[in-house]
Amino acid sequence: xxxxxxxxxxxxxxxxxxxxxxxxxxxxxxxxxxxxxxxxxxxxxxxxxxxxxxxxxxxxxxxxxxxxxxxxxxxxxxxxxxxxxxxxxxxxxxxxxxxxxxxxxxxxxx
Amino acid sequence: xxxxxxxxxxxxxxxxxxxxxxxxxxxxxxxxxxxxxxxxxxxxxxxxxxxxxxxxxxxxxxxxxxxxxxxxxxxxxxxxxxxxxxxxxxxxxxxxxxxxxxxxxxxxxxxxxx
Numbered sequence: 001x002x003x004x005x006x007x008x009x010x011x012x013x014x015x016x017x018x019x020x021x022x023x024x025x026x027x028x029x030x031x032x033x034x035x036x037x038x039x040x041x042x043x044x045x046x047x048x049x050x051x052x053x054x055x056x057x058x059x060x061x062x063x064x065x066x067x068x069x070x071x072x073x074x075x076x077x078x079x080x081x082x083x084x085x086x087x088x089x090x091x092x093x094x095x096x097x098x099x100x101x102x103x104x105x106x107x108x109x110x
Numbered sequence: 111x112x113x114x115x116x117x118x119x120x121x122x123x124x125x126x127x128x129x130x131x132x133x134x135x136x137x138x139x140x141x142x143x144x145x146x147x148x149x150x151x152x153x154x155x156x157x158x159x160x161x162x163x164x165x166x167x168x169x170x171x172x173x174x175x176x177x178x179x180x181x182x183x184x185x186x187x188x189x190x191x192x193x194x195x196x197x198x199x200x201x202x203x204x205x206x207x208x209x210x211x212x213x214x215x216x217x218x219x220x221x222x223x224x
Contacts, residue, residue, distance in 0.1 A: 006152075033212050042114075042200050042215025043153075050210075088152060090213075097143060097168070098213065102152040 003027075004091055004101035012107040016078050021104045023089035024071045030092050032065055032072045037086040037103075079108045112136050116216035122224045129176030130187050131186040131219050139154040141204045141212070142184040143168075146177065146197040153200065159184055191223045 008021045023032070031050045035043035047056050049065035049072060056063045061085075062075040076083055086105050090098040111176050117132045135142065140161045145153040155168030160176040173195060175187040188195060200206075202213040 006161075009150075040217070042202070042217050043213075044215070045212035046177070048210055048212060095156050097141075099153055100145075100153040105150070 002110060004089055004099055006089055006101040009102065010107075012109065013074060013079055015080055015108055017108075017110050019076050019079060019106070021076075021087055021106070022071070023073070023101055026070065027091065028047050028069050030069075032051045032069070032092070033090045033098065034063055034072070034074055035088045035090065037088060037107075038084075043086075043088055048081050057105050076106075079106075081108045081110050083092060114201055114203055114214050114216035116219050118198075118219060119217070120220050121222070123188075123221065125140050125142050125191060125193065125223060128187070128192070129221075130202075131188075131199055133184045133186065133216060133222075134182050135201075135214070136182065136191070137203060137214065138178040138181060139166075139203035139205050139214070140181070141206070142178065143202045143204075144174070144186045145182070145200045146170065146195075146204065147200060147218075148197050154197075156186065186220075193223050195221065196223045197221060 004025045033048045034046045037043040047063045053054045053069045054065045057062045064073050086103045088103045089101045112156050112196045117184045142155040143158040154170050156174050157176040159165045162181050165176050198218045204213045
């Protein structure tokens with residue numbers, strides 16, 4: 001069973017601060033996805049990264065896939081209260097299903 | 111598009127009771143999944159299906175059963191509810207391009223077993 005470790009598990013910051021969330025594994029993934037989940041809802045896909053070293057930007061969010069395709073990071077610039085939520089990474093090993101990390105609970109205080 | 115629809119949204123069961131969590135999707139996705147999410151935890155895969163008539167166990171299948179008679183529907187059955195099954199259950203679906211388009215999740219069923 002592949003294991004995805006996310007850090008930190010909890011993060012509470014002030015509006016306007018920057019932050020980085022990490023997702024690490026000993027397994028190689030064919031692709032890696034990031035989801036955000038808000039209370040009472042299911043996770044929603046933010047981005048998929050496929051190529052080692054790939055960087056994708058989504059407004060204030062920057063996603064990076066490690067060169068060896070074993071790890072990824074999510075960087076948020078100038079965080080806003082609307083960024084509050086549970087951030088989940090999920091890896092695909094070309095099987096039929098994704099393996100999810102435990103998540104990072106982000107709280108951005110106004 | 112409705113996407114993935116789960117019913118009911120909330121349910122309280124007594125120990126030993128049975129119930130079926132319903133999941134339907136209107137995106138013609140081949141792949142469907144059932145996850146459970148415990149407080150402060152990520153998602154654990156219960157069962158999944160790669161197409162009608164095909165199901166397979168995930169990480170935590172004990173105490174659950176599934177069927178996939180149509181592409182659209184993927185119900186999850188709890189036969190003898192136990193307190194350990196108190197959780198939020200999410201159904202998800204994906205196309206063969208899941209690496210590109212990801213999973214589409216329902217809004218969940220919050221189940222409490224007392």
